[in-house]
Amino acid sequence: MTLDIIKNIENSEILLTNCIFEEVEKNETILKIENLNVYAKKEHILKNINLEIPKNKITVLLGPSGCGKTTLLKSLNRLTDLYKELKVSGHIFIENDDILASKQNTSVLRQKMGLLSQRPYPLPYSIYKNVAYGIKLKGIKNKKLIEFNVEKKLREVGLWEEVKDRLHSSPESLSIGQQQRLCLARGLAVKPRIILADEPTSALDPVSSKIIENLFKELKKHYTIILVTHVLRQAQRLADHVVFMNYGEVIEQGSSKEIFSNPQTSQLKEYLIEGN
Amino acid sequence: MNRFKRIEELVFKWICGIASYSLIGILGFIIIIIFVKGFNALSLEMIIEAPKGGYYYGGEGGVLNAIIGSLYIALGSSLLAIIIGVPAALYINVHLVRYKKIQNIIRYLLDALWGIPSIVYGAFGFSLMLYLGMNASLLAGIITVALLTTPIVIRTFDDVLDTIPKGLQEASFALGSTRSETAFKIIFKQGFSGFITAALLAFGRGIGDAASVLFTAGYTDLIPKNLDEPAATLPLAIFFQLGSPNPLVRERAFAAAAILTIIIMIISILARILSNKYSKLNLNN
Ligand SMILES: Nc1ncnc2c1ncn2[C@@H]1O[C@H](COP(=O)(O)OP(=O)(O)O)[C@@H](O)[C@H]1O
Ligand SMILES: [Mg+2]
Numbered sequence: 001m002t003l004d005i006i007k008n009i010e011n012s013e014i015l016l017t018n019c020i021f022e023e024v025e026k027n028e029t030i031l032k033i034e035n036l037n038v039y040a041k042k043e044h045i046l047k048n049i050n051l052e053i054p055k056n057k058i059t060v061l062l063g064p065s066g067c068g069k070t071t072l073l074k075s076l077n078r079l080t081d082l083y084k085e086l087k088v089s090g091h092i093f094i095e096n097d098d099i100l101a102s103k104q105n106t107s108v109l110r111q112k113m114g115l116l117s118q119r120p121y122p123l124p125y126s127i128y129k130n131v132a133y134g135i136k137l138k139g140i141k142n143k144k145l146i147e148f149n150v151e152k153k154l155r156e157v158g159l160w161e162e163v164k165d166r167l168h169s170s171p172e173s174l175s176i177g178q179q180q181r182l183c184l185a186r187g188l189a190v191k192p193r194i195i196l197a198d199e200p201t202s203a204l205d206p207v208s209s210k211i212i213e214n215l216f217k218e219l220k221k222h223y224t225i226i227l228v229t230h231v232l233r234q235a236q237r238l239a240d241h242v243v244f245m246n247y248g249e250v251i252e253q254g255s256s257k258e259i260f261s262n263p264q265t266s267q268l269k270e271y272l273i274e275g276n
Numbered sequence: 277m278n279r280f281k282r283i284e285e286l287v288f289k290w291i292c293g294i295a296s297y298s299l300i301g302i303l304g305f306i307i308i309i310i311f312v313k314g315f316n317a318l319s320l321e322m323i324i325e326a327p328k329g330g331y332y333y334g335g336e337g338g339v340l341n342a343i344i345g346s347l348y349i350a351l352g353s354s355l356l357a358i359i360i361g362v363p364a365a366l367y368i369n370v371h372l373v374r375y376k377k378i379q380n381i382i383r384y385l386l387d388a389l390w391g392i393p394s395i396v397y398g399a400f401g402f403s404l405m406l407y408l409g410m411n412a413s414l415l416a417g418i419i420t421v422a423l424l425t426t427p428i429v430i431r432t433f434d435d436v437l438d439t440i441p442k443g444l445q446e447a448s449f450a451l452g453s454t455r456s457e458t459a460f461k462i463i464f465k466q467g468f469s470g471f472i473t474a475a476l477l478a479f480g481r482g483i484g485d486a487a488s489v490l491f492t493a494g495y496t497d498l499i500p501k502n503l504d505e506p507a508a509t510l511p512l513a514i515f516f517q518l519g520s521p522n523p524l525v526r527e528r529a530f531a532a533a534a535i536l537t538i539i540i541m542i543i544s545i546l547a548r549i550l551s552n553k554y555s556k557l558n559l560n561n
Contacts, residue, residue: 079446084374107452115450121443124465133461134451183447190452 114187177208314530417493436470
C-alpha cells in the first residue's frame with residue numbers, strides 16, 4: 001500500500017516534469033480512451049468509444065438520457081466492476097497506464113478520479129470526518145496535517161466559512177448544495193487528477209448550481225473535469241470541449257464553439273433545438 | 277357505483293379494524309392473565325433468591341437461578357450471533373454486491389432457517405453436544421441459541437443494509453476505499469440502527485426460547501459460575517412449575533412468566549428508542 005503511494009508520488013513527479021515541457025503544446029491529453037465497449041448481457045451500451053480528454057479543460061458529455069454517459073464515467077474509475085452484468089473491453093490510458101488492464105490496485109486507480117454524483121452521498125460521519133476520511137485513505141496519519149488539509153479542501157470548494165463553526169455536526173444539517181460541495185471536497189482530498197461529475201447540479205437549486213459552476217471554472221486550473229449535464233446552457237457556459245453521444249456512440253465532438261454554433265450531424269442539430 | 281365503493285370501503289375498514297383490535301385485545305388478555313394469576317406469588321424474594329430445598333413443592337426461595345441463567349444465555353448467544361452475523365450481513369451487501377443471484381439464494385436460505393421451529397435447533401444442538409462429548413451446560417445452551425438467532429441477526433441487519441442507496445457504496449469505492457473499509461467503516465456505520473434492532477431482537481428471542489435450551493442447557497437450582505456448568509432458564513422454570521399439582525407452585529409459574537414478560541418488554545422498548553435515535557441520525561440517506 002505505502003509502496004504504491006510512493007510509486008504514485010514518483011509517477012506524478014515524472015509527469016510533472018513532463019508537463020513543463022509539454023505545456024508548450026497547447027492541447028495536452030490526460031486521458032485516452034480507445035475502442036471502449038461496454039455490454040450488459042445482450043445490450044451494447046457503449047459502442048467503440050474513442051476519445052481524448054484534454055488536460056485542465058472542462059469536457060462536457062452531452063446526450064439524451066440513456067445514451068450511456070453515466071456508464072462511460074463509471075468505466076473510467078472502474079465502478080463498472082460493481083456490476084457483474086457489465087462487460088468492459090478496450091483501453092483507457094491515464095499517464096500511460098491502462099486503467100482496464102493495470103497492475104496497480106483498484107484503489108490507487110480510483111483515486112486518480114474524484115466522483116461527484118447526481119445527488120450528494122455524504123458518509124455517515126461529521127462534516128470534518130467526511131473530508132478527513134479521504135485524507136486518511138491517502139496514508140496521512142499526522143493529526144495536524146489532516147486538520148490543515150481538511151481546511152484547505154473545504155476552502156477549495158468555498159465551504160470553509162460556512163461550516164467552520166459546525167465541523168463536528170452531521171452533514172445532514174447542510175443544504176443539498178452544501179452537501180454536494182462537501183462531497184467535492186472529500187473527493188479532492190484524495191488528490192485526483194480528474195473530476196468526474198455526473199449531472200452534479202440536477203438535484204440543486206439555481207443558486208447552488210451557479211456556485212458549483214463557478215467552482216468548476218476555478219478548479220480546472222488544477223484538475224481536468226469531465227462533466228455530464230442535461231442543461232444545455234450549463235454546457236455552453238462551462239465547456240471547452242464537447243462530446244455528443246447518442247445510443248452509446250460518440251456522434252460528434254469538438255470545441256464548444258464548433259459544437260454549439262456549427263453542429264454537423266442531424267442528430268446533434270435536433271438535440272440542440274429540442275434542448276433550447 | 278359510487279355507493280357500492282363506499283360500502284366496500286366501509287366493510288374493508290371494519291375487517292381491518294376488527295383484526296387489529298382483536299390482536300391487541302388478545303395480547304392484553306394474555307398479559308393480564310399472567311399478572312393476575314401470578315400476582316400473589318410476585319415478591320422481592322422471587323427475584324433475589326435461588327430456590328431452596330423443596331421450592332418446587334411450595335418451599336422457600338425464588339427464581340434468581342433462572343433469571344441469571346436466561347440472561348447469561350441471551351447475552352452469550354447474542355454476542356456469538358453478532359460476531360458471526362454482522363460480518364455475514366456486511367459480506368452479503370458489500371462483497372456480493374455484484375452477485376444478485378447469490379444474494380437472493382442466501383437470503384432465501386436464511387429466511388428458511390429463521391422459520392425452522394426452535395425444537396429442531398434444540399435437537400440439533402443436543403446431537404452436536406453428544407458428538408463433541410459435552411454435557412448439558414451454559415456453553416451448549418449458548419451455542420444452540422446462537423444457531424437459532426444468527427439467521428435472525430443476519431437477516432434483520434441485512435434488511436436495513438439493503439435499503440442503503442448504492443450511491444453511498446459507489447462514493448466510498450470512488451474514494452479508493454477497499455471492500456472491507458467500505459463494509460466496516462461506511463456501510464456498518466450507515467446501517468447502525470439495523471444493527472441495534474438485530475442485536476436486541478436476538479436477545480429477546482434468546483431469552484424467551486424454551487425448546488432450544490430444553491436438552492442443551494440443563495436445569496439446576498444453582499447459579500452457574502462456569503461455562504461448563506448447567507444453567508436454569510426462565511422459560512423452563514415456567515414450564516416445570518406449571519406442571520405441578522400444587523396451586524402455589526403454578527402461581528409461581530405465572531409470576532416467573534410475568535418477570536420474563538417484563539424483561540422482554542423492556543428490551544422491545546429499548547430497541548424502539550435506540551433504533552429510532554440512530555435512524556434519525558441517518559435520515560435522508
Ligand atoms: N448495470 C446495468 N445493467 C444493464 N443495463 C444497464 C446497466 N447500467 C446501465 N444500463 C443501460 O445502459 C444504458 C445507458 O445508461 P446510462 O449510462 O445510465 O445512461 P445516461 O447516464 O446517459 O442516462 C441504459 O439503457 C441503461 O438501461
Ligand atoms: Mg446518467
